[in-house]
Each structure stands twice: as C-alpha cells, then as structure tokens.
Amino acid sequence: MCGIVGYVGGRDAVEILLNGLKRMEYRGYDSAGLATLRAGKLAQVKNTGKVQALADRVFREWSEEFREGMHIGIAHTRWATHGAPTDANAHPHLDKAGKIALVHNGIIENYAGLRKMLEAKGHVFLSETDSEVLAQLIGALYQGDLLQAVSAALLQVEGTFGIAVLDEAHPELLVAARRGSPLLIGLGEGESIIASDAAAVVSHTRNVIYLDDDDIAEVRAGTADIRNLHNVPVNRAVSHLDWDSGAAEKGGYEHFMLKEIFEQPDAMRNCLRGRLDDTLHTSVLTGLGLEPRDMAAIQRIVLVACGTSLHAAMVGKYFIEELAGIPVETEQAAEFRYRNPILGPHDLVLAISQSGETADTLAAVREAKCKGTLVAGMCNVVASTIARETGCGIYLHAGPEIGVASTKAFTCQVTALFLLALKLGRGRRLSRQQGAGLVATAKALPELVAATLKLNDKVAAVAETLASCRDCFYIGRGILHPVALEGALKIKEISYIHAEGYHAAELKHGPIALLEAAVPVVALAADVPGKDKMVSNIQECRARGAPVIAVVSEGDEATLTSLRPIVQAIIELPKAPLHAVPVLCVVALQLLAYHAARLRGCPIDQPRNLAKSVTVE
Numbered sequence: 001m002c003g004i005v006g007y008v009g010g011r012d013a014v015e016i017l018l019n020g021l022k023r024m025e026y027r028g029y030d031s032a033g034l035a036t037l038r039a040g041k042l043a044q045v046k047n048t049g050k051v052q053a054l055a056d057r058v059f060r061e062w063s064e065e066f067r068e069g070m071h072i073g074i075a076h077t078r079w080a081t082h083g084a085p086t087d088a089n090a091h092p093h094l095d096k097a098g099k100i101a102l103v104h105n106g107i108i109e110n111y112a113g114l115r116k117m118l119e120a121k122g123h124v125f126l127s128e129t130d131s132e133v134l135a136q137l138i139g140a141l142y143q144g145d146l147l148q149a150v151s152a153a154l155l156q157v158e159g160t161f162g163i164a165v166l167d168e169a170h171p172e173l174l175v176a177a178r179r180g181s182p183l184l185i186g187l188g189e190g191e192s193i194i195a196s197d198a199a200a201v202v203s204h205t206r207n208v209i210y211l212d213d214d215d216i217a218e219v220r221a222g223t224a225d226i227r228n229l230h231n232v233p234v235n236r237a238v239s240h241l242d243w244d245s246g247a248a249e250k251g252g253y254e255h256f257m258l259k260e261i262f263e264q265p266d267a268m269r270n271c272l273r274g275r276l277d278d279t280l281h282t283s284v285l286t287g288l289g290l291e292p293r294d295m296a297a298i299q300r301i302v303l304v305a306c307g308t309s310l311h312a313a314m315v316g317k318y319f320i321e322e323l324a325g326i327p328v329e330t331e332q333a334a335e336f337r338y339r340n341p342i343l344g345p346h347d348l349v350l351a352i353s354q355s356g357e358t359a360d361t362l363a364a365v366r367e368a369k370c371k372g373t374l375v376a377g378m379c380n381v382v383a384s385t386i387a388r389e390t391g392c393g394i395y396l397h398a399g400p401e402i403g404v405a406s407t408k409a410f411t412c413q414v415t416a417l418f419l420l421a422l423k424l425g426r427g428r429r430l431s432r433q434q435g436a437g438l439v440a441t442a443k444a445l446p447e448l449v450a451a452t453l454k455l456n457d458k459v460a461a462v463a464e465t466l467a468s469c470r471d472c473f474y475i476g477r478g479i480l481h482p483v484a485l486e487g488a489l490k491i492k493e494i495s496y497i498h499a500e501g502y503h504a505a506e507l508k509h510g511p512i513a514l515l516e517a518a519v520p521v522v523a524l525a526a527d528v529p530g531k532d533k534m535v536s537n538i539q540e541c542r543a544r545g546a547p548v549i550a551v552v553s554e555g556d557e558a559t560l561t562s563l564r565p566i567v568q569a570i571i572e573l574p575k576a577p578l579h580a581v582p583v584l585c586v587v588a589l590q591l592l593a594y595h596a597a598r599l600r601g602c603p604i605d606q607p608r609n610l611a612k613s614v615t616v617e
C-alpha cells in the first residue's frame with residue numbers, strides 16, 4: 001500500500017524522508033521517490049524497486065554539498081493501482097510548470113474525465129496515474145496561494161486521497177489533505193513530519209494530529225494550521241503516540257494478521273469503490289475488458305487457484321451459478337495443466353491469486369492460454385506475473401497482505417467474485433430489481449464485516465476451547481462448505497492444530513469415527529440454505545461426545561433454540577443477506593484461528609514451513 005512522508009524543519013530532509021520510507025517498507029510497494037527544494041528549485045528522484053535503490057541513487061547523484069540546505073520535501077512508496085510499476089508512474093508527480101510536486105495515496109475515481117479536460121487545455125501527461133492528474137489540476141488552478149489551489153482541486157475530485165504537496169514558491173510550507181486515506185502530522189521541536197503511517201513519525205515525535213476527512217493543512221516547521229476544503233478553520237486535538245516503532249508498523253496490533261483482519265471493512269470498500277452502478281443496477285468491471293456481448297457468449301467458467309484462493313473460488317462458484325446460471329468448475333491449479341483440461345472458445349478461465357505469483361496458478365494460466373481460451377486474472381498485487389500474463393482481470397485493491405495467513409485477500413476475492421456474478425447475472429437472467437437488491441448487499445458488506453469484528457472478545461474467549469486440542473473438525477454445507485475448509489486451513493497453518501474441513505453430510509461417511517470429547521467441531525449453522533440439516537449434523541457430533549462451537553446468525557431463533565441446550569459455545573453473526581453470510585462467517589473463523597494460535601504462543605505472522613508466495617511447483 002502506498003506510503004507518504006513529508007518533512008519541513010531544520011534537519012537534513014533527504015535523510016528523514018528516506019528513513020520514513022524505510023519505516024513503511026513493511027506495507028509493500030513497488031517504487032519509491034522523493035522531491036525536495038534546492039536553492040529554491042524542485043529536485044526529484046524516483047524509480048521502481050526498493051527504497052535502498054532510491055537512497056543509493058540519491059546519494060550517488062546528489063553530493064553532500066548539493067544536498068546542503070534541503071530542509072523540506074515529500075516522499076512516497078507506491079503500490080501500483082493505475083498503471084504498472086514504472087519510473088514514470090512513481091511519485092512525486094509534478095504540475096505542468098514543474099514547480100509543484102505531489103505525492104498521493106488513494107484513488108481518484110473521476111481522473112479520466114479530469115485528464116481529458118486538462119488535455120484539451122494543452123496539458124501533457126508523463127504517467128498513466130490518477131495522481132498526476134491531481135498534480136496537474138492543482139497547477140492549473142494555482143494563482144499564488146497553494147492551499148487555495150489544492151482545496152479547489154480537491155473539491156473537483158471524486159474518490160479518496162491522502163496527499164502532501166510541495167511548491168517552489170513556498171519553501172517553508174507543505175500542504176497536506178485527506179479523504180478516506182489516513183494522514184497524520186507529527187509536531188516536533190521546530191519541525192513537522194507528515195505521514196500516512198505512524199511508523200514514519202514515532203522516532204521523531206510522539207505528538208501527532210490525525211487529519212479527518214476533507215481536512216487540509218498548511219504545515220510549517222513545528223506548526224499545522226488545519227481547515228476544511230472551504231477554508232473554514234477546524235480544531236484537531238494533538239494525540240500522544242505511545243507505540244514503539246515495531247508496534248506502529250502494525251498499527252498498534254500485536255500481529256499483521258490481526259491488523260489485516262481488522263482492515264477488512266476498508267479493504268472491501270476499496271475493492272468495491274467505483275464498481276457499483278446504481279443506474280443499471282449492476283457492477284462495473286472495466287479491467288476485464290469485456291463488452292456485454294462478450295460476457296453473454298461465455299458458456300462455462302473455470303476458476304483455478306490454490307489454497308485460500310481456491311476456497312474463495314468455491315464460494316464464487318455458488319454465486320455465479322445461482323445468479324448467472326453459468327456452469328462453473330473450480331480447479332486446484334496444480335492439477336489443471338497435467339490433466340489436459342478440455343477447454344472451448346466459449347469458456348472463461350479465471351485465475352485467482354492474491355500474490356499473482358503462485359507457480360501452479362501461473363502454469364494453469366499458460367496452459368489455458370495455449371488452448372486458446374479467454375483467460376483473466378483476479379490478483380491483489382498489481383502488475384504481478386499472472387496479472388501481466390492474463391492482461392485483463394479484476395484487481396482486489398485489498399492493499400498489501402503481510403501476514404502469511406491470507407485474510408483480507410480472501411474476503412476481497414469473495415467480494416470481487418460476487419461483483420462478477422452480478423455482472424454476468426444482469427447480462428442474463430437478473431431483473432433490474434434483483435440487481436438493485438444485490439448492489440445493496442454489496443454496499444452493506446463492509447459495515448456488516450465491521451459489525452462482525454465487534455465479536456472479537458467473544459471469539460477470543462471461545463478460542464480457549466480450541467487452543468488446547470490436538471485435532472478438530474470444521475463442518476459446513478452448501479455455500480458454507482468452502483468456508484469450513486477455509487476455517488480449517490486458517491487454524492492449521494497458524495496454530496498447528498490438526499484441523500479437517502468437511503462437508504457436514506460427509507462426516508458420517510468415515511471421519512465421524514474420530515469424534516470424541518477431545519475433538520471439538522466448529523459447525524457453521526448460519527442462515528443459508530441447508531442450515532436445518534446442520535442442526536441434525538451437530539446432534540450427530542454431540543452424540544459422539546464432541547464439543548461443538550456453533551456459528552449462527554443473530555435473530556435466527558429457531559436454530560438458536562435448538563442449539564443452545566446442546567452446544568458448548570455459540571458465535572452469533574450479525575443478521576445479513578444470504579450472499580454476505582459466507583464473508584461474515586469467515587471473519588469469525590479468522591479471529592478464532594488467530595486467538596487459538598495466540599493462546600498457543602505461535603509465531604502467527606510467519607508460521608513454520610510456509611511462505612507468503614509459493615513460487616515453486
């Protein structure tokens with residue numbers, strides 16, 4: 001995810017900016033850059049690759065003497081969204097005159113229209129980014145007052161931003177603003193640091209101001225004057241940071257996994273942003289590059305993936321088959337190429353991979369392309385190998401996932417698959433009214449996930465039942481069967497408890513022999529078709545003495561009444577529309593796995609024997 005640092009004060013700006021970028025490296029990025037003022041003129045360096053590569057270049061190209069007097073600047077690490085990771089797309093971006101520099105986190109949704117408008121006025125763009133459009137818009141509106149120009153530009157943009165702006169004409173001033181993308185200002189002795197992440201600030205000062213949405217600030221050495229975009233002063237309290245820098249990287253959470261679990265409402269908002277059409281009641285998936293006619297011609301979909309991404313695919317199969325009536329196969333990517341799959345001209349192969357680098361999924365993409373099939377990708381990492389080789393697809397925009405256990409990528413994959421099902425469904429059998437209902441479900445998802453996260457303390461208490469066991473089962477039916485598989489995968493990879501994910505009906509065809517008092521069962525009885533049968537399956541488990549943790553939907557009194565007397569614990573999910581239930585369920589299971597692993601003292605973010613990205617067969 002992109003990171004911003006800005007500095008104004010009496011010290012060496014370049015050193016502070018580079019250190020700030022290094023502190024944010026954990027977030028993941030693909031390019032980095034900085035801009036500063038030298039003798040009243042803008043100087044900047046930016047390139048793809050690591051912050052160290054940027055630092056090496058800065059120190060090579062700018063001698064100590066050259067760097068003297070550089071006491072103000074802005075810097076950025078970029079995680080590509082619009083345009084590939086290239087030197088040109090890296091930040092900072094400049095206005096037309098090359099006198100104003102900007103770094104930007106977030107997404108400017110109406111950038112295409114703004115770009116056209118500026119091009120018509122003679123602006124030439126050097127990058128493919130939405131951020132450069134904002135830089136040039138600020139320049140176009142500039143009449144000597146930087147704050148005014150930035151406010152005027154921000155009033156024209158739709159989307160999200162955290163920005164820091166530097167202007168040759170104001171060598172003592174930075175302008176910072178935010179909407180939907182975090183930004184804070186650290187106030188030190190005679191110096192100020194703007195950052196998107198407390199990790200870049202804590203080693204300099206603990207006194208910080210968090211900007212609110214639509215705040216804009218004039219930041220000078222040691223001071224910040226904050227207004228709204230209409231130039232009305234606003235008061236923001238100075239908070240005291242009591243994190244050390246390690247904790248700051250994790251946003252105050254004990255582990256990246258927990259941070260990423262809690263980031264899910266925001267990750268899903270980013271995944272949904274600009275993708276819902278309230279006029280046609282459908283979704284907008286421009287990255288697929290398919291016209292409605294191409295969509296209508298698809299007769300079969302094959303979803304290929306590994307691990308957690310495969311479980312997301314299995315949920316997606318339910319969505320697409322139900323909403324669009326198109327047959328879907330899910331396929332373990334490692335098998336795909338070896339079994340010589342039968343593919344036709346009306347098939348779509350969709351490769352789902354958070355990293356976009358998984359060797360087996362990539363091999364499946366190559367095999368499908370070789371057979372002349374339409375192949376698309378669903379990746380989180382922009383310009384990853386699968387994203388490049390498929391050339392079209394749906395980005396998750398979940399932000400970098402650092403914890404080895406995939407969490408926010410899964411919920412965003414399911415969200416994106418829901419959008420795909422909606423798109424395909426509206427092109428076929430869904431009415432406007434049905435489309436409108438599904439759009440409403442998609443919009444409600446982030447808040448429903450936020451409500452589920454409020455169960456954290458309750459789930460932590462329930463996790464004690466699991467933490468001491470050696471073996472356990474996760475069971476589900478229908479759309480919750482893949483969720484049971486994902487819950488079991490999550491707990492085994494981070495807590496090392498042996499967990500089996502099973503279809504609840506399959507249990508009695510063998511594994512039920514293993515059930516006893518020491519083998520708990522996590523039973524997914526939330527409100528989806530098949531939940532009544534789950535109650536019988538739970539009774540079968542209880543009859544063998546297995547303790548049961550049941551996941552149920554709030555307000556489902558019939559199920560709650562049957563289960564309360566027989567199960568050991570109940571996790572009650574917020575009441576939600578059918579298609580949201582698998583997502584809420586998995587969030588509860590992520591927390592369950594996390595707390596079981598924490599209670600067992602496991603190295604949660606880096607479990608033994610596992611890598612974040614599996615690039616070998």
Ligand code: M6R
Binds near residue numbers: 307355405406490
């Ligand atoms: O990057 P990908 O989505 O292709 O990765 C696939 C699996 O390796 C991954 O989902 C793995 O199962 C996770 N560690 C599970 O949490």
